[in-house]
Amino acid sequence: MSAPARSNRAAGAEMAPATAALHRAMSYARLTDGGMNPADARILLAETAAGDDWTQTASSLSDRRADAAALALVRGQHRTAELMQRWAVGAALFAQMAENTDTDLKRSLYGRYVDQTRQLAALPTPVLERIETPYRTGRLTGWLRLPRSGCAEATVIMWGGLTGWGAAYLRSADALAERGVACLLAEGPGQGEPRLRDGLHVDTDTVAGFARFVDVVAADPRMGDAIGVQGNSSGGLFAAHLAAIDDRIRACVVNGAPAAPTLPRFRSAREQLAAEVGTSDDDEINYILAGLRFDPHSHPIRCPVLVLHGGSDPLVASPDLQQPFVDAAGDRGELRIWSDGDHALHNHAEERDAFTADWFAGHLMASP
Incomplete structure (x- = not known):
């Protein structure tokens, strides 16, 4: 260079x-x-x-x-x-x-x-395999990371939030593959190619879009029978919603998402949110956000849930904003805090990936 x-x-x-x-x-x-x-x-x-x-x-x-x-x-x-x-x-x-x-x-x-x-x-x-699946008037896309053997007994579907899409979490997928777990790095509605190419945006029914990736995994014998989901940043909200309505999900990680999304105070994040939902009208955005609010009482989760929080996260300032995800899983809910962690724990990336990959492997893979 x-x-x-x-x-x-x-x-x-x-x-x-x-x-x-x-x-x-x-x-x-x-x-x-x-x-x-x-x-x-x-x-x-x-x-x-x-x-x-x-x-x-x-x-x-x-x-x-x-x-x-x-x-x-x-x-x-x-x-x-x-x-x-x-x-x-x-x-x-x-x-x-x-x-x-x-x-x-x-x-x-x-x-x-x-x-x-x-x-x-x-x-x-x-290293990766391209995945596409029809949804509404377009297609959802993703990148599949398989273990070296070419097959797995479990797969984690992982996606980002307002900006980090597709292969952005390839290192997280590597950690899973090293433990024998496949990872589908997904781009759902409001993200990446589905949005920029096909105009698919986030709305109050967006969780159905992310469920299409569960269909993809369930139909491919290379990916095994056990399915987990991980949503990073605001994408964690969709992971929790999906785990609450789809019994095929056997483990869920929420990394850096609030349970009750609001209009961001930072201009960049506000612009990114407007692009995600396809409108800059505050009333329309607030309507969509209200419909995505996660209530643990009306959205109980029957699988184990791991919630990751950074104590120095400027976007999710308190673990209380994530506690509803933990509560939804009852005694299967777990909150892990890094006191100096930034948003989505970028400054603890290697440890974060090792911790979550071990957690998924423990919950999704059969005991020896």
Whole structure:
């Protein structure tokens, strides 16, 4: 990789507000959790702090890693090709995150992210397999991560929230695969390709969309008979709702979601929510959010539930906001708190993934 570009900003000058917002939303911990090479993450933060454009810098980093992957592949260095291509996917993911609304640029950048993920799936030793399923007027998509054996006795369906979609949680899927559990990294209504390509948005019936992935897993013998779900960030709300209505779900993890969603106080998150539901009208958004509110008394969950909370999460400030998920499962509910954890526990990613993968394996896989 080349050295960071020269600064376009005078020494000592403050970052532009928009750039500062990007740095708050996409910390070093989040960048690496989402698959970026650590050195690339530092370059992205340093160069954009110095005045360079976020999207262009991240896209350039992605392209360089993709070129390195292609060269390694030509040389027969398949392990290196996979590593480089993973880093290309990670940088492409964050290139598109600078766009909160569904502009033509957003669609183009997301298309590049999908293309990089397809390249990863096309390697001689495939890491991922593309999954699509019909829903309403479009298609839901996902990426299947199988254990090395090519089959599993259990599968976890995992998705993100307002921004982290598709292969964003590939490292979490890796942890599951290492324990013999398959993982379907899903993009539901209001997320990724289903939204940007097919106009599928979140509404009060959105849980039915996520249930389509349960149908996919149940129909594929490679994925086993036991099914778990994990929702990260605001996606945890859909995981809890799905676990409450679908008896096929045998374990549920909620990572960083509030039980009673409200209009965010941060402008970026507010714009992202408007894009997710397909309207910027506050009354319409509040109507949808009210319909998604999780009540443990009317939505009891019969399977084990693990709720993850970060004590330094600016979006979910108190574990009380997540307690309804625990209460819904009764004595099968568990709350795990990292006192210094940030939103979705990006700063404890490796420990988070190990902990949840062990938890899923313990609840979904047959005892030896």
